[in-house]
Amino acid sequence: MAELNHSKSSKTRIDMTAMVDVAFLLLTFFILTTTLATPGSLEVNKPSSEGITEVPCNNTLTLYAGADDKVHCVLGCDTPPITTDFSADGIRRVIAEALAANPKLIISIKPTEHSYFRNLVDLLDEMEITNAPRFALAHVTDEDKIFLADNRLK
């Protein structure tokens, strides 16, 4: 065919390269925009606010999300808080060790007023990662505030 170009071939050839370029450019654009917009999400099931049951403190691990991306962990009743961070060596190890010692542990998450949304998400995510069977998102009470203040924590 190419050799026939100079003869009187009546077939006109259109160079489609540019068209293909445009088509694939648009195609790439649409492929990218369709698949990128799917955010994940964490499911939260809170117990009904009626009939709140107080859990005995000797069976709980309380995690206070504090200022500056710190977590204060209190295991059991009158134990001093341990302050750690959101790394795999920090909070995750604390939770894993506590769960290994007591599989029936109830973890209570208390984000203080100095914490940010990302701290809450991180903690809830840790629950998922460590497979904690029982955990609750709780409100920081006045007693908690006094407790934290007594220990000079934020």
Added chain:
Amino acid sequence: MPKVKPKRHVPSIDMTAMVDVAFLLLTFFIMTTKFRAAEKVQVDTPYSTGDVKLKNDSTMVITVNDDGRVFISFGSPTVRGAIFDRMAMRHGAYFNRVTDKGRDFFSHTEQFGTSISEFGKWLGGKDPLVMEDYTHNGIPLGDDGRPNELLYWITEVRQFDAKNMKFAIKGDRETSMPTIEKVIHSLQEKKANKFFLITNMEAGAAPKGAEPSAPAAPAAAPGAPADPKPPGM
């Protein structure tokens, strides 16, 4: 380049089939793409490993940005219209000045963050372009003497379709917890005990909090600007 050209044999490839395929795929993607509507606020969601995918159409997304302003978005225009009408029935006085054009505009607006007391101002005109430019100051959560209007919206959504409508909170990494707690509290007050937190998918197995624990300024002032480093990045 030498001027003397040897006889060239340009191989010509027939691209017709390729163009056909390209345009077929292109058409498919154009048809199936639904563009995300422009958002009134930008939020950087935190990272997590959570991978629950939300159906957009039946979800009420409560967006809270880093300075604590609250926005609401509904997925589909029908839901938006229905909720709007229910609100108009219940809080008629605020909706008197809203025109038909305004209602129409509302049902095509994905996200809004305006107190219903300002709806007359926002949706009272005839020009959609003016409505588009309206500044949203966030939905009141019951501070500074105004009622908690988020509760009103949640109430209507619950009554509209309690079974299928889901709730999701989309917070910024830097949103302070008291605001988020207020939103959660509003949801619980209306017995919406199950909700979702919208997050970014964490890339691979990168553990979160891999950031070096910042040299914590002792006794930093509350609300001190935390470094906006995303965890795990």
